[in-house]
Amino acid sequence: MTTERKFVEELIEQEDDFDRWYVEVVRKAELADDSPVRGTKVIRPYGFALWEHMQAELDRRIKETGVQNAYFPLFIPKSMFEREAEHIEGFAPEVAWVTRGGDKELEEPWAVRPTSEAIICPMFARWVQSYRDLPILINQWCSVVRWEERPRAFLRTLEFLWQEGHTVHATLEEAEERARLMLEVYRDFVETELALPVIPGQKTESEKFAGALRTYTIEAMMGGKHWALQSATSHNLGDHFGRVFEIQFLDAEGKRRYAFNTSWGLSHRTVGAMVMVHGDDRGLKLPPRVAPIQVVIVPIWRTDEERAKVEEAVERVRGLLRDSVRVHADLRDDKTPGWKFNDWDLKGVPVRLEIGPRDVAQEQVTLVRRDVLGQRQAVPVSGVGAAIAETLEDVQRSLFASAKRMLDEHTEDVTSYDRLKERVAANAGFSRAFWCGSAECEARVKAETRATIRCIPFDQPERIGACLVCGEAGRYRVIWARAY
Amino acid sequence: MTTERKFVEELIEQEDDFDRWYVEVVRKAELADDSPVRGTKVIRPYGFALWEHMQAELDRRIKETGVQNAYFPLFIPKSMFEREAEHIEGFAPEVAWVTRGGDKELEEPWAVRPTSEAIICPMFARWVQSYRDLPILINQWCSVVRWEERPRAFLRTLEFLWQEGHTVHATLEEAEERARLMLEVYRDFVETELALPVIPGQKTESEKFAGALRTYTIEAMMGGKHWALQSATSHNLGDHFGRVFEIQFLDAEGKRRYAFNTSWGLSHRTVGAMVMVHGDDRGLKLPPRVAPIQVVIVPIWRTDEERAKVEEAVERVRGLLRDSVRVHADLRDDKTPGWKFNDWDLKGVPVRLEIGPRDVAQEQVTLVRRDVLGQRQAVPVSGVGAAIAETLEDVQRSLFASAKRMLDEHTEDVTSYDRLKERVAANAGFSRAFWCGSAECEARVKAETRATIRCIPFDQPERIGACLVCGEAGRYRVIWARAY
Missing domain, CATH: 3.40.50.800 (Anticodon-binding domain)
Structure with a gap:
């Protein structure tokens, strides 16, 4: 046995530069590599095997709730993409456009899907006739594209892998139930399989999905800078898409009604979350349930x-x-x-x-x-x-317990705006504080500290104190943090 | 129990119009549906479940040969795509180009991958240093785009689902062995799981993959018009890509050498093949091993x-x-x-x-x-x-046996060009004939009859007769047929 190289090339230490540690560990552990295509990364076999184990388990859980997989086109003609006004406004700045096919200029540009509501809803409109056709519960595993010039493997890349679920329901209540059910599927999957403790809650109006009635989220705390990472979201779309895409059905009384939708997604960002939460100066620590090699x-x-x-x-x-x-x-x-x-x-x-x-x-x-x-x-x-x-x-239990300890130790109930500013500046973690619900207070904190309301946790105290910013009566207790 | 509708809407009969029967059965059995995006189809849950069962089994077989899955970017910058001259020449007419990202015009258009050699080979160049790094055996499941205005579900769509395998080797012999091994994996998969008998063989120079040294194929006979369907291909790329993408390694003697590549793919065309081979006037007949519902x-x-x-x-x-x-x-x-x-x-x-x-x-x-x-x-x-x-x-055995009977009954050894023309015009099936190996004879038959050489079967007789077209000494016995 030769002694060619005694040690693998050493990593930078987390304390010295957590962001650089992340970049190095992802590359050296062969999860992903830089790609010659600006904004994208290549997922190497070791990283992809991890994703495959995650996929297999999440797919099983999604199917257990009655959902079936399908596949919809990668491209969405511009006119179709523009039908839901808020949706296009939210996504337009990050869309990649195909304008030429073979030698011909297209009459109308095609968006490379950043998300698929605008191509799936027209199909729902065709498939839904009667209340007997409902609910429709569909999921697809695919890649989507959102323009991004400064990529970070798994966390923020021009193209990323995810699953996106899309459902149609006869009532708003049923859509709400499905949106909440899928968030719970995500919470359980992420906590049980990836050993990542999360805070489930609702996004504020300014942070919700473009076109949604309500967005639910699970937020995890990363190591190092203790920033938040939105780990999955689930949207109750109300009848916004039903109305613009004319998804209508005859109810049991023969009356024509608009249908209600949900959509929900979990992406390979969660791979990045496992790296940042569990890793240490020696490298990755993969949760046994999804580790390619146990x-x-x-x-x-x-x-x-x-x-x-x-x-x-x-x-x-x-x-x-x-x-x-x-x-x-x-x-x-x-x-x-x-x-x-x-x-x-x-x-x-x-x-x-x-x-x-x-x-x-x-x-x-x-x-x-x-x-x-x-x-x-x-x-x-x-x-x-x-x-x-x-x-x-x-090992699985202990990784979760460590992560939970980090989350608890770096979460503080904050009662003054100065303390919040201090904590954000010091990368001290999550700050729990009361909020009046106004967009003004929210925008002010974001502008002044770069922290955002990560979510309004489902878990609310009985008594809500005064808003941290304006001092008016609070409506919610929220989580403030900087986020990846 | 009501008697609302006694019968499902009837299909057109195969004999009346096989192509229309195909379109109808795919739609009515809910395998796929038309999409509002020109050239594309939507794969519905029943069709996708079929694909999932195929995927699971083929993925298992591919991995058993030592291959690992990975994921490479959807986009390929034009300059990178153009490096292998034959490759770009072959694919240019069918490429979709992204020219805008967000609000910005790109400096250089990006191809939406029609196949991924041109993005994977630069990564191979980075990963391969020494003979100890070889072989590299990689596969990815994804969708690819080839411009197509007249789609036919599964068989010919602008976007289609497939797996594409890519490997790097130290020697041409090893690349050849891998290309042949993967064709055998496909043959066994298609015959055993999909109950589709095929003829394995080599493509002629004019029919091979753009940029390949040699292309191997498995060809199946469809029902109805008895045309051929190329069901999977495997390419020995020689060192063509190794040279242009500079995939070099130090051999055991410390000498710098160019590496050799293969690539191989099987797409959801094979779903269409099962429909056309096994189906009858009452609809689909799915092979039990891959049927979503058995x-x-x-x-x-x-x-x-x-x-x-x-x-x-x-x-x-x-x-x-x-x-x-x-x-x-x-x-x-x-x-x-x-x-x-x-x-x-x-x-x-x-x-x-x-x-x-x-x-x-x-x-x-x-x-x-x-x-x-x-x-x-x-x-x-x-x-x-x-x-x-x-x-x-x-049932699995008997579907294969019926298909094999059809293949045998509609294959004839043809010794005159007139007889070949007759058979092609009558949609009579495969014509086995001797060929001198010249591109001229091949092109003449194609121009005059629209039949092509589907393959030079591995199974060659001991004595080769005179070329069907020019009468010169034959080199091969080949299969002539029209193809989807």
């Missing part, structure tokens, strides 16, 4: 004789695990064990098993957790399956 | 008392089946059993179970196969699991 086995040997015995043990342990967990044996012979430890730590694999000659002699493996520094545990080979199952569950 | 249960009752008993039996049978097959119970109460039979026949569900009061009394179900007209079989409830498993396998 257990890596690293053999340790010096002589050929040791190698044969060790590799035989590696093969046996891999055989014991491979039906129940995603296990990888790193048999590269041009890398040292130390280099491999660092490399798999960087890539965030939750559990490492080391197998050396002494382990072989004692019929054991050495188990090392990515999330607990310096802890090593000898496990008899006969008990390795049970130990791994238990450890993976514990 | 078994549909239709209850039959007149009185409320019967209804209660029958629906209880339906629930019991569904419970017995649902862990092993994709089963759906059609409990709609505004449709008659007859209407439902026709509807599920139209949608191609392989097996129908009818449960009426007499079935309940005798602890049985009535099993009806979609692919065998008029056959009804009583099966005891206790044996329903085994009967279904066996029947589904038999």
